[in-house]
Amino acid sequence: MAEPEEVEVRMNDTDMLTIGAFARACRLSPKALRLYDELELLRPARVDPDTGYRYYAVAQLERARLVAWLRRLGMPLARIREVCAMPPTAAAEEIRAYWADVEAQTAVRRDLAAFLVAHLSSPSRKDTTMLELRYSAHSDPGRVRPANQDTAYAGTRLLAVADGFGPAGAPASGAAVEALRFLDTEEVPAGNVLNLLEEAVRGATEAVRDVADADETGTTLTALLWTGSQLALVHIGDSRAYLLREGGLFQITHDHSVVQSLIDEGRLTPEEAGAHPQRTLLLKALTTGAPDLKLHDAHRGDRYLLCSDGLTAVVSEHRIRELLTAHPSPEEAVQALVDAANEAGGPDNVSCVVADVV
Incomplete structure (x- = not known):
């Protein structure tokens, strides 16, 4: 359900933030947070049973910021879920492996772009010496x-x-x-x-x-x-x-x-x-x-x-x-x-x- 405009307030529970406050703190939009909730990637600490408001614990900010950083890298959500479930050392190795793949794919696309530019820029071949x-x-x-x-x-x-x-x-x-x-x-x-x-x-x-x-x-x-x-x-x-x-x-x-x-x-x-x-x-x-x-x-x-x-x-x-x-x-x-x-x-x-x- 769509949630009305919220004021940045704390609940009576200790260290709880509304979805709007949490979004501003972790640099993720409320829309993204709702999606990650549906995908079970970042579940709210509490959902009000009457209003449906989502509330997040301050302790969840670290995971939310990691998700935001990995999305900026372009990592797919399914792989982000795997990285977030790993201990820090294994997560670092997984991110290193992902970025190596990105660089390899970028190199392939760069070569393909160069090939297409050369191919499309080549002059007419009517007078080209016959090859075999x-x-x-x-x-x-x-x-x-x-x-x-x-x-x-x-x-x-x-x-x-x-x-x-x-x-x-x-x-x-x-x-x-x-x-x-x-x-x-x-x-x-x-x-x-x-x-x-x-x-x-x-x-x-x-x-x-x-x-x-x-x-x-x-x-x-x-x-x-x-x-x-x-x-x-x-x-x-x-x-x-x-x-x-x-x-x-x-x-x-x-x-x-x-x-x-x-x-x-x-x-x-x-x-x-x-x-x-x-x-x-x-x-x-x-x-x-x-x-x-x-x-x-x-x-x-x-x-x-x-x-x-x-x-x-x-x-x-x-x-x-x-x-x-x-x-x-x-x-x-x-x-x-x-x-x-x-x-x-x-x-x-x-x-x-x-x-x-x-």
Whole structure:
């Protein structure tokens, strides 16, 4: 209930403040205090049963000020609740860890901003010297799965990774990639590349339906089609494509998964997503949704990575960037990435395609 304007008075009880007085003392608004009461983060010491007025003990000021400071840091309320429940030394370590995460995320956003500025500021590429790809692909069953349901392919024009699932997962991923392979030998007109790729994906979808004899069978698909100066991207599912440019690693696909939708809605953090029980559930696969299609300008020195979630589920993006940077040839980089996934337990099939723009 809304509370009327209050006068800063003390109750008969010792060391008790009205909500207005307490708000001014701890630099939190009465509205914020009501919210923290509802969330059981900062409960009033007493609520008048007749008027509903909230009263706070002076001893609660220290906790209230800590909450106010942590909110100024931008810490989520759920994490503030955890910090407030810790002894001071553990709380200090948690705040240090939180701020390290903030600085890391800020660095990533800074790099992304620099990439976007450079990308959007680049002049027309009509007169740019034609470039070509140097590439390598490898698919590995991992250390746990009895069979490999991934398919990876790399050619002069086409790069692709598909991650099959269900009873006929391997034939499904193979059929999807095989249906695109004709693009590797066709001259691709730059102005019509997205339409050509979209038509090819429709053929891949039908090919998967032909081999998928159960509703539980399907495949992801992430592919890049090279025109000589641009790459057309098609993506559906939770396999990924990354761009390594000038030392920065950028994910250029968006996962079509349950946990990614929860992250997008703010209901889950990326750190929590790795342990979520529904982390493998897809919202879209090749036969159950429309893929993303987009066009990327390529720069000399760019390195592209396509991979199944057998890599990204167990190897951090920081480590992926290190391995892509450390190994000069695509063959070495692919092998290092697959080895890293297997060294982390290899719980899933892992497929990687690395291509350099040269």
